[in-house]
Amino acid sequence: MSPGTRPGLADSPPGNDGRRLPSGLSVIRSRAEFARLRRAWNECLATMPGAHLFLTHEWLAAWLEHQGRGAELFVPVVADGGAILAAAPLVRRRGRYYGLPVEEIVLIGNHTSDRVQFLVQPDHEDLCETLWRAILAECGQWRIVRLEQVPATAPTVTRRPVRGCRVGCEPTSSLPFIDIAGSWEDFEKSLAPKFRSKLRNKEKTFAHWGDWTLRVVRGCETIDHLDQLVAVELDSAKAAGGYAFFASATNVEFARALLRSSPPLDPLLCELVIGDEVVAYTLGFIHGGVYFGYNMAYRRGYEAGNCGKWLIHQTFKYAFEHGLRGLDLLRGASDVKRNWRPRLEQNCRLVVFPRNPLFLPHKLAVFHVRPALKSLVKGR
Numbered sequence: 001m002s003p004g005t006r007p008g009l010a011d012s013p014p015g016n017d018g019r020r021l022p023s024g025l026s027v028i029r030s031r032a033e034f035a036r037l038r039r040a041w042n043e044c045l046a047t048m049p050g051a052h053l054f055l056t057h058e059w060l061a062a063w064l065e066h067q068g069r070g071a072e073l074f075v076p077v078v079a080d081g082g083a084i085l086a087a088a089p090l091v092r093r094r095g096r097y098y099g100l101p102v103e104e105i106v107l108i109g110n111h112t113s114d115r116v117q118f119l120v121q122p123d124h125e126d127l128c129e130t131l132w133r134a135i136l137a138e139c140g141q142w143r144i145v146r147l148e149q150v151p152a153t154a155p156t157v158t159r160r161p162v163r164g165c166r167v168g169c170e171p172t173s174s175l176p177f178i179d180i181a182g183s184w185e186d187f188e189k190s191l192a193p194k195f196r197s198k199l200r201n202k203e204k205t206f207a208h209w210g211d212w213t214l215r216v217v218r219g220c221e222t223i224d225h226l227d228q229l230v231a232v233e234l235d236s237a238k239a240a241g242g243y244a245f246f247a248s249a250t251n252v253e254f255a256r257a258l259l260r261s262s263p264p265l266d267p268l269l270c271e272l273v274i275g276d277e278v279v280a281y282t283l284g285f286i287h288g289g290v291y292f293g294y295n296m297a298y299r300r301g302y303e304a305g306n307c308g309k310w311l312i313h314q315t316f317k318y319a320f321e322h323g324l325r326g327l328d329l330l331r332g333a334s335d336v337k338r339n340w341r342p343r344l345e346q347n348c349r350l351v352v353f354p355r356n357p358l359f360l361p362h363k364l365a366v367f368h369v370r371p372a373l374k375s376l377v378k379g380r
Contacts, residue, residue, distance in 0.1 A: 028075035054113035086127035128159035145352035176342035184320035233297035280307035
């Protein structure tokens with residue numbers, strides 16, 4: 001194959017609705033095939049500006065093993081020789097949407113990943129249109145496409161189809177991000193004086209509780225602490241409220257696989273230890289010089305210490321002092337994260353319905369009723 005050419009697939013099989021797949025594209029449906037893409041996948045990811053942890057082959061493979069059992073791989077790929085130019089990390093699975101049983105196409109990492117999009121090398125963003133055509137060919141009469149937590153500025157969104165089908169797009173979440181520039185001392189001084197003073201005084205509270213220490217663990221050793229982290233979260237207000245991540249055994253095994261697979265995933269764990277007991281923690285991952293804050297919790301009874309805020313602050317200090325370039329705070333408790341004055345990056349949801357009259361009520365709900373209700377609530 002000559003340089004710069006793409007492999008043509010003139011004999012590509014038709015999609016689910018009988019339409020032929022776009023030329024130059026192949027579809028990965030076997031997990032063994034996907035496993036063999038690891039090196040090429042991560043090499044393509046490394047070329048992407050703002051590449052995210054959640055697109056690494058290791059993260060996606062862990063999700064497939066623990067969260068995606070029963071789902072069928074559907075990964076359209078455009079490659080040039082051994083190099084991936086663009087790919088869509090997707091699965092097909094059965095689900096329910098507004099009470100109706102459906103087959104849906106979702107992103108690998110669904111519900112466990114806060115930023116997901118198509119893989120695409122710079123200067124090849126037009127290939128997102130090729131990926132979208134392959135996805136629409138797969139839809140048939142009963143499959144919906146539901147892509148959650150896609151960065152609003154990603155080519156997945158900006159290069160979505162504008163003719164031939166209705167791709168609904170709506171904002172879903174605003175994720176705080178801090179660019180690391182300058183020293184920790186200068187950054188800390190930029191924060192509200194009252195907030196800084198409050199954090200300093202918390203260490204006196206810790207001393208009243210007993211001998212305390214901040215423990216920082218990085219890399220594969222974090223896996224030795226996972227059972228302690230689960231115990232902390234199950235004793236937290238998150239568990240009492242029904243939204244503890246580690247309340248699910250599947251999520252625990254998913255996390256175990258992630259902590260075991262570094263590098264390129266580089267776990268960072270910060271724990272507040274009182275005596276011999278871990279009372280609070282922050283767990284995140286470093287990838288591409290950016291810290292992604294993934295999960296945190298503190299035991300009930302320690303609310304007076306504001307352990308969560310204090311540990312977040314110490315985690316940020318570590319990031320500044322170890323030469324990282326950014327802090328991605330992801331979803332959750334955005335009111336708390338405002339204390340560090342981040343900028344907000346918008347995520348959105350993309351939804352496509354098949355040409356099936358049974359889905360008309362759903363289209364009305366998603367494209368008209370839900371936006372109207374959101375606008376009404378926002379107006380209040």
